[in-house]
């Protein structure tokens with residue numbers, strides 16, 4: 001990066017936000033990574049970190065970046081797994097957690113308007129005082145922000161009932177690469193048939209069109225009661241069939257997650273370690289389907305009984321008798337710190353890192369996806385962790401699948417092998433009529449080959465990017481480029 005223009009930009013940024021702008025090496029180091037696998041010693045340092053407090057400050061910061069043509073990257077919780085928040089082209093990093101205020105709770109219309117850097121858990125603690133909650137909850141909700149949820153369209157624990165963030169998002173303010181603040185979407189209604197749906201363009205845009213600074217979201221009452229159950233199934237496709245059958249019967253399910261045989265063994269292993277006894281699981285169990293049910297107490301009790309009857313009688317599944325195992329699963333959905341049921345991450349994170357290909361597959365192809373996953377992981381020398389299927393559309397079985405592996409990040413070559421694995425898994429998803437990513441986004445991983453999925457559509461996407469960001473300063477190097485291909489010619 002040309003240090004002359006960085007120095008000039010830094011002086012102007014200090015005029016705007018004072019000591020909320022810094023070039024100190026320690027801060028630059030702190031913002032050099034997210035949770036994507038990167039080899040040890042690999043650091044992508046931003047040149048400047050700046051912490052704005054409102055939309056107008058973001059506008060003024062963007063004007064500086066625009067004038068000097070310096071990349072501008074939004075950084076939220078830093079838990080993204082696709083390198084989206086990493087400034088591999090250098091530039092100015094906007095730390096969004098200064099945008100952390102709740103602007104309005106409208107109880108009558110059941111909406112909340114927030115600044116985009118608010119952490120989801122912090123927002124929900126405040127909403128609880130009004131007996132309301134935002135059901136959009138990724139497992140990283142203790143660190144993840146509203147802006148990043150829109151930016152990378154992440155998955156939610158409660159997706160089967162409430163969908164993704166787009167299902168509760170009413171409008172948002174974006175500061176585009178032209179340094180203009182624009183509110184997109186209707187004010188307090190859920191839909192509008194006027195104009196073009198610019199709000200939809202922001203979802204999964206990963207900061208490449210602009211910085212989201214505010215959002216209005218629909219919230220719901222906190223349910224009175226909740227129950228969780230686990231069912232052992234004979235194959236992965238049965239988990240999707242079971243969900244469809246339960247929904248078809250008229251039952252309301254709040255969340256549904258399924259795990260393959262490998263991941264199931266994680267739960268049984270952790271159970272054994274924690275309780276010192278063997279869980280009684282039949283040999284034939286090839287998958288486990290975890291469900292949660294919420295609402296009024298009597299309705300929940302009825303739903304649990306009816307769901308169990310359908311799963312056991314019609315799907316030939318078995319109810320998990322060790323309820324601690326099921327509660328361990330539920331508990332793991334609501335913690336960012338690591339506990340035994342959470343994939344034994346304390347150890348794995350010290351030695352090897354968690355990495356995943358996050359693919360969307362048609363629900364009838366789960367078995368095939370699992371078989372191909374085992375083959376591709378072996379070919380790319382990746383240690384299998386297991387496959388988890390999240391359901392992320394309201395009231396229908398869908399498959400947002402995390403195909404997880406342990407990544408050996410001890411060397412550049414080993415990490416490149418992981419990205420080769422991601423690439424081959426992505427190609428497999430397209431072959432099976434699926435999608436290359438359902439919750440991580442393109443980040444700096446998929447850009448070199450996502451034409452496979454979008455074909456000529458990619459040309460129109462580039463044009464849309466130019467309308468919002470004519471100087472290509474917004475999260476430069478993401479979505480349309482792959483850092484891993486450019487970094488290592490062997491990975492093409």
Ligand SMILES: Cc1cc2nc3c(=O)[nH]c(=O)nc-3n(C[C@H](O)[C@H](O)[C@H](O)COP(=O)(O)OP(=O)(O)OC[C@H]3O[C@@H](n4cnc5c(N)ncnc54)[C@H](O)[C@@H]3O)c2cc1C
Nearest residue numbers: 076077078079080084139140145147148151154155207212
């Ligand atoms: C323990 C753990 C559990 C996880 N569980 C889940 C899960 O259940 N479901 C799931 O989908 N993911 C999960 N993830 C992945 C990750 O948390 C999500 O992808 C999350 O959305 C990232 O949020 P963040 O606030 O950390 O964003 P960051 O990583 O900081 O940023 C993510 C992307 O959003 C962009 N961005 C951030 N703020 C803005 C803004 N204001 N405007 C425009 N763009 C912006 C960034 O530039 C970047 O491209 C998990 C990760 C971890 C480490």
